[in-house]
Amino acid sequence: MKVLTPQGEKxxxxxxxxxxxxxxxxGALRAFVALDGETIAGTVTExxxxxxGFEKMVEQGTWQQVLPYTDRLNYCSAILNNIGFCHTxxxxxxxxxxxxxxxxxxxLSELSRIIDHVVCxxxxxxxxxxxxxxxxxxxxxxxxxxxxxxxxxxxxxNTFTRIGGLYRDTYDGFESEVASVLVEVEKxxxxxxxxxxxxxxxxxxxxxxxxxxxxxxxxxGWTGPCLRATGVxxxxxxxxxxxxxxxxxxxxxxxxxxxxxxxxxVRMYEIKESISICxxxxxxxxxxPINTTDPRLILPGHGKAYHDMEALINHFKVVFExxxxxxxxxxxxxxxxxxxxxxxxxxxxxxxxxxxxxxxxCFTQFAAYADLVEGxxxxxxxxxxxSINIIAGELDR
Amino acid sequence: MxxxxxxxxxxxxxxxxxxxxxxxxxxxxQILSSRFEGILDPADRWGxxxxxxAPKLREAVRFLRDxxxxxxxxxxxxxxxxxxxxxxxxxxxxxxxxxxxSQRNAARRLRLKVRVEExxxxxxxxxxxxxxxxxxxxxxxxxxGIVFAGHPDLRRLLNHIEFQGHPLRKDYPARKRxxxxxxxxxxxxxxxxxxxxxxxxxxxxTANAPSVEETDLLGKVSREQRNNVEKQS
Numbered sequence: 001m002k003v004l005t006p007q008g009e010k011x012x013x014x015x016x017x018x019x020x021x022x023x024x025x026x027g028a029l030r031a032f033v034a035l036d037g038e039t040i041a042g043t044v045t046e047x048x049x050x051x052x053g054f055e056k057m058v059e060q061g062t063w064q065q066v067l068p069y070t071d072r073l074n075y076c077s078a079i080l081n082n083i084g085f086c087h088t089x090x091x092x093x094x095x096x097x098x099x100x101x102x103x104x105x106x107x108l109s110e111l112s113r114i115i116d117h118v119v120c121x122x123x124x125x126x127x128x129x130x131x132x133x134x135x136x137x138x139x140x141x142x143x144x145x146x147x148x149x150x151x152x153x154x155x156x157x158n159t160f161t162r163i164g165g166l167y168r169d170t171y172d173g174f175e176s177e178v179a180s181v182l183v184e185v186e187k188x189x190x191x192x193x194x195x196x197x198x199x200x201x202x203x204x205x206x207x208x209x210x211x212x213x214x215x216x217x218x219x220x221g222w223t224g225p226c227l228r229a230t231g232v233x234x235x236x237x238x239x240x241x242x243x244x245x246x247x248x249x250x251x252x253x254x255x256x257x258x259x260x261x262x263x264x265x266v267r268m269y270e271i272k273e274s275i276s277i278c279x280x281x282x283x284x285x286x287x288x289p290i291n292t293t294d295p296r297l298i299l300p301g302h303g304k305a306y307h308d309m310e311a312l313i314n315h316f317k318v319v320f321e322x323x324x325x326x327x328x329x330x331x332x333x334x335x336x337x338x339x340x341x342x343x344x345x346x347x348x349x350x351x352x353x354x355x356x357x358x359x360x361x362c363f364t365q366f367a368a369y370a371d372l373v374e375g376x377x378x379x380x381x382x383x384x385x386x387s388i389n390i391i392a393g394e395l396d397r
Numbered sequence: 398m399x400x401x402x403x404x405x406x407x408x409x410x411x412x413x414x415x416x417x418x419x420x421x422x423x424x425x426x427q428i429l430s431s432r433f434e435g436i437l438d439p440a441d442r443w444g445x446x447x448x449x450x451a452p453k454l455r456e457a458v459r460f461l462r463d464x465x466x467x468x469x470x471x472x473x474x475x476x477x478x479x480x481x482x483x484x485x486x487x488x489x490x491x492x493x494x495x496x497x498x499s500q501r502n503a504a505r506r507l508r509l510k511v512r513v514e515e516x517x518x519x520x521x522x523x524x525x526x527x528x529x530x531x532x533x534x535x536x537x538x539x540x541x542g543i544v545f546a547g548h549p550d551l552r553r554l555l556n557h558i559e560f561q562g563h564p565l566r567k568d569y570p571a572r573k574r575x576x577x578x579x580x581x582x583x584x585x586x587x588x589x590x591x592x593x594x595x596x597x598x599x600x601x602x603t604a605n606a607p608s609v610e611e612t613d614l615l616g617k618v619s620r621e622q623r624n625n626v627e628k629q630s
Contacts, residue, residue: 006595220530239503
């Protein structure tokens with residue numbers, strides 16, 4: 001492509017497709033770039049390679065049948081999506097879930113946040129050629145997947161929460177396994193810190209790489225760790241506390257320059273905070289019910305359904321008609337691993353959703369990607385992409 | 398970036414509670430109804446949604462973003478709702494919904510809604526007020542076919558370039574299949590992008606059309622596949 005540069009020099013730009021199928025794109029993202037040597041002069045991004053029609057398909061089934069679809073949004077932390085959706089619907093019903101369910105949800109949220117950040121940090125370092133971190137961090141992550149498997153029977157797509165509570169209670173030895181996993185995560189994280197934090201190669205590759213100002217990040221709609229890396233101290237767990245987050249003692253982690261280094265470091269320090277929240281939640285975990293008793297949401301249980309006519313009818317109606325969510329329009333959100341995960345829900349009062357629109361945190365980050373990488377080199381674009389942690393599942397829905 | 402703005406955003410917020418939310422909603426509704434002819438949307442029973450006439454939208458969004466009392470500086474989402482056969486619905490078929498939040502005060506959240514008629518579904522674009530609106534409006538156009546007047550690059554975002562129709566409309570069958578064959582060369586958007594970066598494009602490649610061999614193969618496969626796809630749907 002023959003062009004005149006802004007300085008009036010006539011040059012030939014080389015156009016290259018980065019992705020959609022490339023190990024560095026972590027999924028299927030396409031960036032079409034025009035290169036002047038190794039420097040990116042122009043970028044156009046294309047998404048939608050993983051578009052499965054989430055919003056159309058959820059309108060076909062009942063409210064409960066939405067849950068397995070939410071697993072497939074951010075599949076690195078499926079339980080956080082489950083919690084986000086159930087929390088939104090529960091707020092429409094204005095029901096409270098029991099104490100044990102709340103504490104368990106906090107515990108599972110933070111464990112999910114840990115493994116999500118681990119994927120981002122380990123992959124970001126691996127993309128820069130620092131593969132050792134990957135093993136230090138992925139071994140404890142594997143242990144978390146062991147816990148998920150015992151809890152829900154699935155490793156990746158857990159579908160662990162229910163509207164009004166949880167799928168089931170924990171198993172014997174759950175607390176001790178979580179406690180030992182936390183120790184392992186801590187050790188892996190310390191090892192990774194020692195490898196990265198003062199590593200000259202890592203710092204020189206990431207410091208000043210694809211930075212964004214706080215104002216631009218807000219205008220791009222950024223939330224979560226990528227926004228905090230620019231120095232904006234915003235976290236829904238602090239600002240609009242849910243699940244009693246205000247009673248847990250933790251800090252928000254804030255960067256300063258909003259470059260790739262800050263984005264990775266914010267996530268690493270957030271893992272530390274999440275470990276601390278997990279320990280506090282473990283200490284609070286007391287036996288008790290895990291589901292609300294509201295008959296609009298919860299099945300009556302086999303004991304009652306087999307012997308009581310009304311309970312049988314209730315069971316039948318909840319399963320076949322679906323949970324009848326109050327009619328109206330509502331937006332609920334939680335702080336997911338990548339930022340504000342929101343569900344905009346329209347209900348006509350029946351057992352099927354009229355509309356559910358997901359507000360995925362990745363979407364805003366990737367929309368800014370073309371602006372972020374222009375003027376830097378291809379290798380920096382790769383480093384930047386792994387630091388904003390794009391999960392194609394929630395990006396494309 | 399200015400120093401004051403940074404310190405402002407870097408400060409911790411007072412957590413939102415029921416009183417602060419209520420106070421904000423009363424204040425916001427008061428000003429949106431008196432200055433921008435906004436009316437309260439009864440469908441939102443939990444928070445504040447204000448229905449605005451389309452010509453007032455840009456003005457209202459700009460006011461909410463810039464006014465020091467509000468500073469709704471985060472556009473969370475733009476989407477549309479198709480009310481076709483919604484029980485008891487008598488207004489226009491579509492509505493476009495803008496979801497706003499403030500980074501300066503945790504209690505400030507509201508949604509703006511613009512009703513859109515079925516005949517010529519169009520609302521003014523706000524791509525110049527929020528950078529993210531560009532993609533959000535593209536997605537809404539892609540899924541609902543609502544035109545954002547003044548948008549510089551209204552292309553499909555999630556669906557394929559050859560896709561016909563707008564899938565989130567209620568009259569689009571969920572199980573319908575379409576045969577989509579070629580990839581998007583993206584040359585025109587790239588030329589536009591380079592121009593906006595200050596380059597003068599002297600010679601752009603023609604969109605890389607598939608070779609004769611490929612076209613032959615595509616023709617054969619697609620006829621066969623097309624028949625199968627049509628049988629299934």
